[in-house]
Amino acid sequence: MIKHQKPEAFYDTFERKGPGQKTTHYCPGCGHGTVHKLIGEALSDFDIADKAVFLAPVGCGVFIYYYFNSASIQCAHGRAPATGTAIKRVHDDSIVISYQGDGDLGGIGASEIVHAANRGENLTVIFINNAIYGMTGGQMAPTTLLGQKTKTTPFGRDKDIDGMPLRISELLNTMEAPVFIERTTLGTPKGVMNTRKAIRKAIQNQKDKKGFSFVEILAPCPINWKMTPVDARKWLRENLEKFYEVKNFRDKDGEKQSGKYPWMENAELLELLDIVKEKDKQTTRKTIKNGEEKVKIAGFGGQGIMSVGVLLSNCAIKKGMESTWLPSYGPEMRGGTANASVVIAEEQIGTPVVDYPDTLITMTIPALNTFEKNVNPGGLIIVNSSLINRKVQRDDVNVYYVPATELANKVGLTATAAVIMLGIYAQIKGIIDTDILKLILPQSLSKAKYVEINLKAIDAAEEYYKNNPL
Amino acid sequence: MKRLMKGNDAIVHGALLGGATHFFGYPITPASEVAHAAAYYFTKSGRHFLQAESEVSAINMLFGAGAAGARVMTASSSPGIALMSEGISYIAGSQVPCVIVNVQRAGPGLGNIWPEQGDYNMVVKGGGNGCYKCIVLAPNSAQEMADCSYKAFGLADKYRVPVFILSDAYIGQMMEAVSFPTRVKEAKRNDWAIYADGKSRKSWVKSILMNQNQQQEYNILLQNIYKEIEDNEQDSENYHTEDAEIVLSAFGICSRICLTVVRELRKEGIKIGLFRPKTLFPFPNRELNKAVDNAKKMIVVELNNGQMSADIQLGIKNRIPVINCNWYGGYVPTVNEVIEKIKKDI
Ligand SMILES: Cc1ncc(C[n+]2csc(CCOP(=O)(O)OP(=O)(O)O)c2C)c(N)n1
Numbered sequence: 088m089i090k091h092q093k094p095e096a097f098y099d100t101f102e103r104k105g106p107g108q109k110t111t112h113y114c115p116g117c118g119h120g121t122v123h124k125l126i127g128e129a130l131s132d133f134d135i136a137d138k139a140v141f142l143a144p145v146g147c148g149v150f151i152y153y154y155f156n157s158a159s160i161q162c163a164h165g166r167a168p169a170t171g172t173a174i175k176r177v178h179d180d181s182i183v184i185s186y187q188g189d190g191d192l193g194g195i196g197a198s199e200i201v202h203a204a205n206r207g208e209n210l211t212v213i214f215i216n217n218a219i220y221g222m223t224g225g226q227m228a229p230t231t232l233l234g235q236k237t238k239t240t241p242f243g244r245d246k247d248i249d250g251m252p253l254r255i256s257e258l259l260n261t262m263e264a265p266v267f268i269e270r271t272t273l274g275t276p277k278g279v280m281n282t283r284k285a286i287r288k289a290i291q292n293q294k295d296k297k298g299f300s301f302v303e304i305l306a307p308c309p310i311n312w313k314m315t316p317v318d319a320r321k322w323l324r325e326n327l328e329k330f331y332e333v334k335n336f337r338d339k340d341g342e343k344q345s346g347k348y349p350w351m352e353n354a355e356l357l358e359l360l361d362i363v364k365e366k367d368k369q370t371t372r373k374t375i376k377n378g379e380e381k382v383k384i385a386g387f388g389g390q391g392i393m394s395v396g397v398l399l400s401n402c403a404i405k406k407g408m409e410s411t412w413l414p415s416y417g418p419e420m421r422g423g424t425a426n427a428s429v430v431i432a433e434e435q436i437g438t439p440v441v442d443y444p445d446t447l448i449t450m451t452i453p454a455l456n457t458f459e460k461n462v463n464p465g466g467l468i469i470v471n472s473s474l475i476n477r478k479v480q481r482d483d484v485n486v487y488y489v490p491a492t493e494l495a496n497k498v499g500l501t502a503t504a505a506v507i508m509l510g511i512y513a514q515i516k517g518i519i520d521t522d523i524l525k526l527i528l529p530q531s532l533s534k535a536k537y538v539e540i541n542l543k544a545i546d547a548a549e550e551y552y553k554n555n556p557l
Numbered sequence: 558m559k560r561l562m563k564g565n566d567a568i569v570h571g572a573l574l575g576g577a578t579h580f581f582g583y584p585i586t587p588a589s590e591v592a593h594a595a596a597y598y599f600t601k602s603g604r605h606f607l608q609a610e611s612e613v614s615a616i617n618m619l620f621g622a623g624a625a626g627a628r629v630m631t632a633s634s635s636p637g638i639a640l641m642s643e644g645i646s647y648i649a650g651s652q653v654p655c656v657i658v659n660v661q662r663a664g665p666g667l668g669n670i671w672p673e674q675g676d677y678n679m680v681v682k683g684g685g686n687g688c689y690k691c692i693v694l695a696p697n698s699a700q701e702m703a704d705c706s707y708k709a710f711g712l713a714d715k716y717r718v719p720v721f722i723l724s725d726a727y728i729g730q731m732m733e734a735v736s737f738p739t740r741v742k743e744a745k746r747n748d749w750a751i752y753a754d755g756k757s758r759k760s761w762v763k764s765i766l767m768n769q770n771q772q773q774e775y776n777i778l779l780q781n782i783y784k785e786i787e788d789n790e791q792d793s794e795n796y797h798t799e800d801a802e803i804v805l806s807a808f809g810i811c812s813r814i815c816l817t818v819v820r821e822l823r824k825e826g827i828k829i830g831l832f833r834p835k836t837l838f839p840f841p842n843r844e845l846n847k848a849v850d851n852a853k854k855m856i857v858v859e860l861n862n863g864q865m866s867a868d869i870q871l872g873i874k875n876r877i878p879v880i881n882c883n884w885y886g887g888y889v890p891t892v893n894e895v896i897e898k899i900k901k902d903i
Pocket residue numbers: 145146147148164187188189190191192215217219220221222223228
């Protein structure tokens with residue numbers, strides 16, 4: 088039986104509505120008031136009003152927080168299931184009740200409800216289907232029946248223009264995750280009793296952490312249907328209940344887990360983030376000609392251009408210098424040419440973009456063609472002569488040819504050619520050296536099995552440069 | 558200890574150290590890397606990461622988690638932020654703290670994934686409906702990406718406002734040496750937030766006030782908070798402005814380019830300096846005015862149609878001429894191109 092004394096979950100007077108207010112803002116014969124009572128009663132009986140969080144929709148239910156003595160958030164139109172999803176992830180034990188109308192849930196918020204249901208969020212959703220937009224004065228809702236006249240369907244809803252009325256419970260019932268879906272009606276006293284049961288079940292499920300529970304309630308909106316409360320209930324029985332089958336679609340067991348990994352305390356978190364409490368050792372800074380060295384490393388994607396750039400930057404930082412690394416960016420990242428800009432400097436670096444390199448390390452002809460003209464006079468071009476069969480045309484720069492790919496093949500891995508180029512660069516310029524390269528390389532390779540062969544590649548670069556100094 | 562890191566990774570590390578516990582996002586280049594790092598680190602550390610079905614949903618998740626007292630963030634890029642505007646307005650209007658990263662790309666519309674600064678107005682002036690503001694931090698290095706996310710949550714909590722980190726494709730993609738604080742911050746219990754317990758039963762997070770007078774009073778309250786933020790939180794950096802006759806101004810990637818420009822032109826004996834806002838709201842008007850004390854001209858270098866320049870002009874109240882120097886569409890000028898353009902004006 089519905090108790091007639093006010094449950095504890097309700098305020099005695101609705102001060103938030105106005106001083107001393109005792110009546111709700113709903114119109115006579117409106118369905119919202121009935122449903123509020125059923126929810127309030129359930130919260131009181133289960134003694135969970137403390138933990139309850141109401142998600143107020145945009146619609147006539149927006150003032151739900153006038154009445155319930157529980158926490159509440161007034162959500163954006165249709166977005167309550169998203170907002171509720173997050174609350175549950177913060178307070179797993181909360182009882183979140185998303186209270187939504189048919190415009191809010193079935194129209195503007197169709198995406199949010201579908202995805203919350205599909206994730207099986209442990210929420211209770213109360214969906215008031217009154218086949219109309221109440222709050223805005225009686226426009227068509229997604230659930231408005233065919234032929235039904237509203238302010239925006241003055242000639243009746245037309246299938247070809249407006250589409251068919253949307254059966255939301257059936258739609259959600261196509262998904263695997265929800266544990267409870269039921270459509271009930273306020274058209275009859277028995278319907279109200281069943282609504283009460285369904286609401287209690289949907290709340291109990293959340294308390295038991297079972298998962299997504301959904302109650303669609305066919306409700307009258309006498310004002311916008313332009314009927315008396317009595318006629319409205321009759322119309323509801325004879326029309327809404329005909330199109331929207333009143334039944335339980337699903338009532339299953341479930342268990343909603345709340346996160347895969349346990350909470351890490353601060354010490355563990357620092358470890359995960361690899362944050363070491365030690366101060367940097369004071370390393371002697373190199374002096375660099377002009378205070379700055381700008382390097383462009385260019386070739387094809389897959390030649391290790393990017394990672395060799397990162398390696399160079401890492402070595403410079405280890406040596407106590409400043410460094411930036413910037414990848415070539417955009418469509419050419421996916422196959423085709425690739426280039427990395429690396430700046431090494433004694434002090435704070437300005438632009439990380441290398442337009443005019445002091446050193447160009449080129450692995451392919453297109454790369455040489457693109458960047459040769461940009462190298463600063465007096466700069467250096469290192470050419471992978473295994474893959475580039477032409478000479479550099481400039482006579483105002485230093486050029487070093489190294490058959491890096493051949494050397495790499497001899498070492499046993501073609502992909503080490505870029506590391507060999509970097510080894511040569513280290514020896515010519517001396518800003519970083521091959522010792523630091525060997526030190527940093529193992530840390531910057533993601534696959535340990537390649538460490539040894541890359542170290543061998545640096546040896547090969549040393550050997551080659553010893554025999555062929557610039 | 559310093560280590561080489563992308564700005565987009567640094568931001569996630571900084572956030573976790575800053576006490577962030579929840580991340581909700583939706584993929585978009587060039588911000589996706591933030592979500593990638595967050596998916597790993599937030600999940601692994603027992604915090605929460607969720608890929609939402611859209612930016613609309615993601616921002617409304619920030620609303621929920623922020624209202625529930627959590628330190629929550631998202632990261633997106635320009636069109637995604639545009640889509641979030643309604644939610645940001647609700648969050649600001651409900652005085653809920655949260656952190657939003659915008660790694661800007663070029664627009665309008667789908668545009669392209671190269672860096673632009675075309676979202677200055679959308680982010681700094683509002684973007685959504687109503688008279689609200691967000692604090693906007695403008696990092697220009699990987700280190701500052703970390704610093705910003707480390708402190709953003711505290712700022713958001715202090716003033717109960719959304720805090721933006723306005724970055725761009727280059728600042729996000731670039732790798733630099735970064736060092737991190739070794740203390741993890743934590744959120745305190747807020748008396749207004751929802752904890753789903755008896756004590757917070759009266760908490761009522763909302764932006765609706767049906768009565769005109771109440772809504773007016775509430776708006777005035779918000780404006781007072783913004784005023785307080787303007788008084789307390791202006792931040793900027795000067796480079797060679799003391800004797801500068803020409804002062805450049807730029808934020809984000811442009812400020813890095815301008816740093817080199819200043820160095821180059823100083824070599825030629827030109828008295829030039831750089832004023833860099835580190836907060837865009839509040840705009841650092843106090844320092845701006847000091848920076849132009851000896852200047853004859855101000856040149857504002859931006860990857861947009863002069864959006865920050867409008868604030869500079871307001872800020873210095875026509876004391877000296879302000880010249881716009883703009884590029885669009887993801888095109889990032891070379892140092893020489895900037896110098897060439899500037900030289901026409903000096
Ligand atoms: C973004 C946005 N669009 C439109 C509105 C206007 N609006 C307020 S309530 C509403 C419809 C509510 O209808 P419904 O969800 O069926 O709830 P009811 O009022 O019938 O209970 C609309 C369109 C709004 N507040 N926000």
